[in-house]
Amino acid sequence: MTEEWRRHLIETAEGIDALLERVHRVAVLGIKPDDHAAQPAWFVPDYAQRAGLRIVPVALRYPDVQTILGEPVVRSLGAIEGPVDLVDVFRRPADLPAHVDDLIALRPGAVWFQLGIRNDEAAERLARAGIDVVQDRCLKVELEKRGR
Secondary structure, rough: OHHHHHEEEEHHHHHHHHHHHHOOOEEOOOOHHHHOOOOHHHHHHHHHOOOOOOEEEEEOOOOOOOOOOOHHHHOOHHHHOOOOOOEOOOOHHHHHHHHHHHHHHHHOOEEEEOOOOOOHHHHHHHHHOOOOOOOOOOOHHHHHHHOO
């Protein structure tokens, strides 16, 4: 049995460098609305947007919110139009398996589980589908390290 899928598990600084070089459009699953600016699920995508990345807010709650960070909100991964380079995930580890099929259908270049979020089974399924996966790292911190 081949372990080729493991190359999609991005764990090194070099791997993150290469991944971030090709990222321009980021869907943020579990983003918080603008009035939650003190929470990572808002300030991390805010930083990424200010660093030049285009944000697609995927708000699973807050039904009255129509825009976040000045961008129109979508309510599911399936509602995203056009290609996405990265899905930045702000969901509890136990909630991740429920999103894997939608993530695979979306076919982003990569999926990023934020700091404190790790689910090896979900990561393996995504990697076996050919999607790069970063676990338990903060996108904001990694962008800052690279001067973005």
